[in-house]
Amino acid sequence: MSDWPSLDWPAWRETAIALQLRTQIIGKVRLALTPWLNHSWHVPLYVSARGLTTSAIPVGDRILEVDFDFRHDRLIFMTSDGRSRGIGLQAGSIADFHKAVVACLTDLDVPSAFDGTPSEMPDAIPFAEDHAQRPYDAEAARAFWQALIRISRAFGEFRTGFLGKASPVHFFWGSFDLAATRFSGRTAPRHPGGVPGLPDDVTCEAYSHEEASIGFWPGSDAYPTAAFYAYAYPSPAGYAAAKVAPDAAAWDTTLGEFILPYDAVRAAPDPQAAILAFCHATYDAAADLAKWDRDALECPLGRPRVPRVVA
Template sequence: MTEQKARTGTWPRLRVADWTDTRDTLHMWTQIVGKVRLAHAPLLNHWWQVALYVSPRGFTTSAVPYGDGAFDIEFDFIDHVLRIRSSDGPSRQVALEPKSVADFYGETMGALDDLGITARFQPRPNEVEPSIPFAEDHHHASYDAEAAHLFWRQLLQADRVMGEFRSRFVGKVSPVHLFWGAMDLACTRFSGRPAPPHPGGAPNCGDWVMVEGYSRELSSCGFWPGGHEEGAFYAYAYPEPSGFADYPVLPDGAYYSRQNGQFLLPYEAVADAGDPDAALMEFLDSTYAAAATLGDWDREALEDDPHRWAGHRW
């Protein structure tokens, strides 16, 4: 990376400006893999079936049903390969290295063909502008292996804390998962009530997609590799209750962005904190409290102590 200012501590440091080209190329690659999963996984509410997950080596689709078996696809940011495995036994790999989206698309679809796996999907990205067809995208062609590895390690930390946050909610709550539309790690809690139809408006994405995604009242949080020098944690509510933007949230450094319609906390504010885990948890807890308190959620019914059975484990 140019003037790499990364450290490999518990909360790795990675300046967005140092890996923007790699980030944007990787974003397109994740869209291709995510759309393969979309082509075969049955619909789950809010499009949960399309997401990727943080794995011990990178990002994975998890098992995708195919015929009477299954396959999975994993971005391995240790060995820097895309690994495709079939329940029939064979596997294939595509090297993660500097190459165009067009080449990655061709190699990935060829590897799937070798395994006898077909996948029909719209072969162009969503939620971005411009939307260059994958087979024609020779513009995005960067891959900095160190940066990709550091980004994955950032997500490992975010996934871990967000998973703990998720465990405190016993109502309907999403997995902690990576949506390839914007390449953000997200976890969403739901009040149990319906929401007004979402107006849509995401670039190159049908409004009906957003209507499904936001069909229930929610409080969502996550991490996106943009928005600040080292990326940003975010939190928002839909529909946004009155007074949400003015609700006091923690820790220092968190603020409401009226431009983005959400609370933001710079990644660097978490990584620089004396206790990064606690700082991020303060943000997740306080922004959820803003949505649930002002939105009159039934918090007593929806929340519980994740350690409530700890005394019976042994």
């Protein structure tokens, strides 16, 4: 077994759900303050040396940055005028966390009005009304972060092999997953919407162009296992039957996606190579079946200090 951390969804479920709700509160702060960017790229968080970060959020002539510091169990608010505030990441209610976030923003003279309802979660309770006491397992949160560090490295390397439009490697707080997407450059049929907890106009804009996505989530009640996933939109004919790698990867008819269990990657002799094999195989299937212009869109994977050769 490699040094990749164990991610046992049932064991850290309560902490994971509490952490998802907390990341949603901070994500919605960013959403309220940032101009819309295609495919909702203005709202995700990013893996950082501390944990997860919003990156720079514009606030008039200043910048706000909010970091989940999993090393020191803190949520840190920083502004470009040198001020900062912090909240402990610990057991407690989402209502109390929400109240503390609003107080920090107010103290920093940052607008504190944002959407107060969770997204993409069943039976959502407004943050300010969620008074249930929730645990916080700091070691489990750190293990999740350490997994994200390793996975973002593999996704980032895969991203270097594409010349066309491609997303950053980013963490979506609604679905609580790390993702990266490649685009063919062609528009896609209008998405039918209907995603629970997500407005149809957001869904339709997110899937406005033909894409092939890869991602990772730590599990959920609907799928209580940490896993990598891959899908194409629109899904080309024959995609579900495509042969993909590594051997542990398979099409899940319920989810409508290829799935690679995290534990299979963790047990692989070279976990990074296993992730890259999954990325390449699922993308290859989507691009070939949908007849993407691969010669124009692709390039060799990047290497440090070696410029891409241009003919």
